[in-house]
Structure formats: structure tokens, C-alpha cells
Amino acid sequence: MTAAHLMAAVASGGKLAAGARIAGLGIYRPSSVVSNEEAAAAAGVDADWIAQRVGVRERRRAGADESVVSMAVEAGSKALADAGASADDVDVVILATCSMPSPMPNGAASVAAGIGCRPAAGFDLNAACSGFSHGLAVADALVRAGTAGGVLVVGSERMSDWVDEGDRNTGPIFADGAAAALVLPGDRPAIFPVAWGSDGDQAELIAISAESGHMEMAGRKVFRWTTSALQSVIDEACRRAGIAPANLKAFVPHQANLRIIDTLARHIGAPGLVTATDLTDAGNTCGASVPLAFHALRQAGRVHSGDPVLLFGFGAGLTYAAQVVLCP
Known part of the structure; x- marks a missing residue:
């Protein structure tokens, strides 16, 4: 981290924005696909029962080398590319997750480092399945207030670590993956009040x-x-x-x-x-x-x-x- 980079980060905020917008989206889906037949066998139910009761036909499961952070880095990098932006455009990284393997350290700082967003602020937000929507609301407020020029909101989950495949209420349902949105200032609101x-x-x-x-x-x-x-x-x-x-x-x-x-x-x-x-x-x-x-x-x-x-x-x-x- 250079002194100039640090000073630029400190000076990035302060100007009120007319609105905030989603400038780019990016995703990461693990390569391993688990069929209903496989999930049903583990949970002791019928494959058709899963499809009819929940609506799932197949799900993705992360491998040993696919963590909450690594999947978030991939999704976040793609969101920046989709927006035509760079890591230097990000002042804050919000990681919406409820499946980190431990409560400390947080994941967001590691995501920021992995994408090259240092010295962006980074914090995790745990509102479970509504986490991304909560994160988007926070990002909108930060950008409109001038606190941040760009906020990367990433939802990343490795739920397979926290469900029992033999539990019919959770095993066949929950899965893994990540997706991100880059929020930037706009000349009019494009993210409306939550x-x-x-x-x-x-x-x-x-x-x-x-x-x-x-x-x-x-x-x-x-x-x-x-x-x-x-x-x-x-x-x-x-x-x-x-x-x-x-x-x-x-x-x-x-x-x-x-x-x-x-x-x-x-x-x-x-x-x-x-x-x-x-x-x-x-x-x-x-x-x-x-x-x-x-x-x-x-x-x-x-x-x-x-x-x-x-x-x-x-x-x-x-x-x-x-x-x-x-x-x-």
C-alpha cells in the first residue's frame, strides 16, 4: 500500500451523490453439481419429493478449494469487469454471509485483498438469506452520503458446511455459490429506499x-x-x-x-x-x-x-x- 494510495482512499468520500446504481454484476457457481437422486439418497427421501415440495432439481456444492472468500473474490472480480471498473474504484467491500468457518477474522478484508482493493474498508454482514439485500441498502446509503465512491457487495455462502445431508428439511435444499454487485454514484436514484x-x-x-x-x-x-x-x-x-x-x-x-x-x-x-x-x-x-x-x-x-x-x-x-x- 503506497502513501498516495492511502491518501486517495481517505479523500475518496465527502461528496453527496444524486443517487446510487448497480453498475455491474458477477457470479461464481461451484463446478460440482449434485442431482436430486444423490441428494434424495442421502436424505432418505424420493427425488420427486424434493422437486415437488421445494422446486429444486439440482444444486452446486463447493469443493475443498472453494471457500466463502475465494468464491467471493471470483464473483467480485467479475462484477468489476462487468462494470468496466477497477479495484481502485472500490472504497468499501461488504461481504454478506452466514457461513464463514469461524467468526474471526472477517471475510471481507480478505476478499478486498484478493481482488486488489486494499486499503478499502471491509466488513461482514450477517442477515442470512436477506444479507445481500441488507448489504445493498447499506451500500446505497454510503454512496449517496458521499462516504464511499464505490461499494462492492458480495453474497457468498458455503452452506454445505452447515447442513446435515441426512436432514430432509435442509440437506437437499441448501447449496453453495457467490454473486456480487458494484454500487457506484449515479445522476439519479437507481436503488430505491429499502x-x-x-x-x-x-x-x-x-x-x-x-x-x-x-x-x-x-x-x-x-x-x-x-x-x-x-x-x-x-x-x-x-x-x-x-x-x-x-x-x-x-x-x-x-x-x-x-x-x-x-x-x-x-x-x-x-x-x-x-x-x-x-x-x-x-x-x-x-x-x-x-x-x-x-x-x-x-x-x-x-x-x-x-x-x-x-x-x-x-x-x-x-x-x-x-x-x-x-x-x-
Whole structure:
């Protein structure tokens, strides 16, 4: 780190921005694909049961050389390339994850170093499956306040370390992967105010057991909470963005369960609404699921630059965060 580099980092903030925007997206999907037949055999269920109950056909599992940090570095580097930006454009790295192997050191500083963003600030954010959406809200605020000129938000998870493959409630569902978004200043808002919150009274519904070290989830109760309590969050996010739900072009919810996704999409009721269903081929990648699904829609040409898209993360905590963004 040179003295000039350090001084440039210190001086990078301070100028209020008219708005913030997602300038680029990048992803990393582990190469190992686990079929429903393999997952079903481990969990003692039928392969069709997984597809019908959850909507997953296959999922990705990280190998020994694919860590939360290494996957985040790959996804973050691709987001910078997609935006035509460099590591010098990043002042802050936010790593949204709940699957680091240990609580210390944090992962974000290592991600920043791996990408070459030193001396960018780096911190981890744990809001589980809504982590990326929380991170995006923080990035938007940092950029608009002039605290940072560029913020890299990365959702990266290695959930296979924390689930028991023999547990039918988690083993066939959760998976690994990473995705990132580079947030830069814009001449108008392209990330709109977040609608977020939590219900800690129900935190025990999704948790890592201190005894087993594995994730435990009360799937039916989580399903009821998501499909009943969270519909109003969609309406509030649209209200804060000044857009009618019917005018949304796409909906990118956390990829938890295909029945949950369908229920929430029907609530929006927008004609021709494109709804992300990355779950079918990627599984539930927790904090990485929203940006992975967003990237998949964009890569397939199902959303286009400037389209209003509703991103919606929800999960353990219980936490939730929704915001309308304009597609980069």
C-alpha cells in the first residue's frame, strides 16, 4: 500500500451523490453439481419429493478449494469487469454471509485483498438469506452520503458446511455459490429506499444448533410466515420507490422454495412479470441467492437495462429486506 494510495482512499468520500446504481454484476457457481437422486439418497427421501415440495432439481456444492472468500473474490472480480471498473474504484467491500468457518477474522478484508482493493474498508454482514439485500441498502446509503465512491457487495455462502445431508428439511435444499454487485454514484436514484425489518421472536425457526453444529429449520412455520407476513413488505418497497407493483418488470426473491416464490409473485400481480426461479438449478444459496438469480435473468436477456426490478431477501433472524432497483 503506497502513501498516495492511502491518501486517495481517505479523500475518496465527502461528496453527496444524486443517487446510487448497480453498475455491474458477477457470479461464481461451484463446478460440482449434485442431482436430486444423490441428494434424495442421502436424505432418505424420493427425488420427486424434493422437486415437488421445494422446486429444486439440482444444486452446486463447493469443493475443498472453494471457500466463502475465494468464491467471493471470483464473483467480485467479475462484477468489476462487468462494470468496466477497477479495484481502485472500490472504497468499501461488504461481504454478506452466514457461513464463514469461524467468526474471526472477517471475510471481507480478505476478499478486498484478493481482488486488489486494499486499503478499502471491509466488513461482514450477517442477515442470512436477506444479507445481500441488507448489504445493498447499506451500500446505497454510503454512496449517496458521499462516504464511499464505490461499494462492492458480495453474497457468498458455503452452506454445505452447515447442513446435515441426512436432514430432509435442509440437506437437499441448501447449496453453495457467490454473486456480487458494484454500487457506484449515479445522476439519479437507481436503488430505491429499502423496506426492511425483523421478527426476532421467531428467530429459533432457522438456526445453527449449538449441539449438532448443523442448521435446523422449521420449514412449515417459515413457509407460513413468508407467505402471510411478508406480502405487505412488497407493497411498502414499491411505495417507497414510487412505483405501482403492476409496473414492475421483474421479481427476484430469495430462492427458498418455489411455492413461496409463486405465492409472492401472484401477490404482485404485474402482467408479464418475469420471476426468477434460479432455485431449480442452484438450490438455496442463502445470502448469495438474490444476486445469483438477478444475474441469471440478466444473462438470459429476460431483463434489460433500466427495467424496474424488485429484489426481496428473507430468512433466518427472522429478517427481510426489499428494494426496487433499475437493472444495470
